[in-house]
Amino acid sequence: MSGLKALQESFQRGLLAGDDAILSEINDSAKESRDIRFGVYRNAYVLRFIEVLSSDYEQLHAYVGDAGFAKLARAYIAAHPSDRRNARDFGRNMPRFLGHANPYAKHSELAEIAGLEKALGDAFDGPDAEPLSLERLAATAPEDWPRLVFVPHPTAIRLTFTTNTADLWSALHGETPPPKPRRLEQRQPVIIWRQDLMARFRPLPPEEAMMWDEAAKGVAFGVLCEMVATFAGTVGAELRAASYLRGWVDMGVLADCRLAPSPRLQVATGLGPGNSASLLPVTQ
């Protein structure tokens, strides 16, 4: 085994590290020298992965341009040799890479655009699940509403941007000139998910983002209503919470709902059956 193993290790070093030791194992061809022939593999190695990254990070590519993307991709390829059988996984470290490696880390929008593109890619072929239907939600007994907990769709991903990434991405995706990158005064939460086989994203108002994050942790609806009331005032809090929930059902970003085991949650919220029963229909 040692001969084959040593040859493969040497061949791989030749591709990854530019080591020429493998050339001693390769024959010259009648038409070309061995280094030119081995160069076919060397060139293909880099070009193939640039192509994979360009496909996965199409808007990032458009944003930095061909030359900028090739440079960025080469730096990534050198830092992250492929360690997965599926090429779709090769670029998975791009957002983290751009967030830490100079000079890219100085431009926060790069890591955030990459993060959004990765999330959209992950949502595109993430696990299947039937979205929660309005009928199923409406079938919940009025007295049980405060105990309802929600299961996010398995493709749902929450990100928070510090720059105008959402606008940049939308402009790039629409093939229009992107606005200048700028840091936002208030961080922008977004949610990414798949609906009708399409990966989508939507910015979330801060209150809705807060409620989503808590709901995703399994906090019951009654408590969510209290949190919304604390976040932006008690007036209309239940209506706001119900409105967000209705929006999530329409978006298909929830997969299921069930009742929390402890009935104490109902008591804790102070929401009686009469109040909870009116939540959903009010927003329809």
Place this chain on the structure above:
Amino acid sequence: MSTKRPPFLGFGLGLRAQHYREILHGTPKVDWFEVISENYMIPGGQPLRMLDQIRERYPIVMHGVSLSIASTAPLDMEYLQCLKTLAERANPKWISDHLCWTGVHGVNLHDLLPVPYTKEALDHVVERVTQVQDFLGRRLTLENVSSYVTFGQSEMTEWEFVTEVANRADCWLLFDVNNVYVSAFNHGFDTAAFLNGVPRDRVVQFHVAGHSHEESHIVDTHDHPVCPEVWDVYRAAVAHFGPVSTMIERDDNIPPLTELVDELDHARRIAAEVLGAKRMEAAA
């Protein structure tokens, strides 16, 4: 394990995402589709949904690019389990991959790298094919790859190596017509020597594809129409092997489906001219 020879499927195409809609909403003259296994080794979403719908209408064959059967790294059992799970879903007529290696030490270079044709490599590959076939519970189909280098330590020709693997491991062969042409040009052997050198009863599939001519060598790029020289080798292959399931392989610069169907019709015409229409129908 089934040792029954896979059926003659006729004339097929590689399933590409660009053509999903046309395939499902039309009646393209394609007898079967080959899917890249790794593209469907994903949790869910549109690709798997499309695969489910297309496999209800057409026979499917699975073609992998990451098995790395000749690598000295341990077999990736997680990958094999994913492959087996996909096969249970897609119910392919056969499963193929390449007689090559793709990396060692946890790296996957996503290239079909050449093997030295030594007794040591032969024993290694035969043992691995046997293990994979035992795990999958079916015979594997192995494809000859295009190569750009030859190794000083090789002890036999490529076709002798391929033949020994097929006979000793008891697997099927995918005879890639373009790869034979490319390697013959690059290494200066006669395509007829390869064609006559592999066992006729092992060949269950042909690949036909285009390539990029770089004057002193040819690169297997699958981004052009099939050239006349490769059609000539195909004609000889049909004459030698008889009716064998034939597929046009196009991975880049992917044209409209109708263009590939036209190219497939050219393969049909050649096969009919060589074998006569009756023999083709009998085989089907």
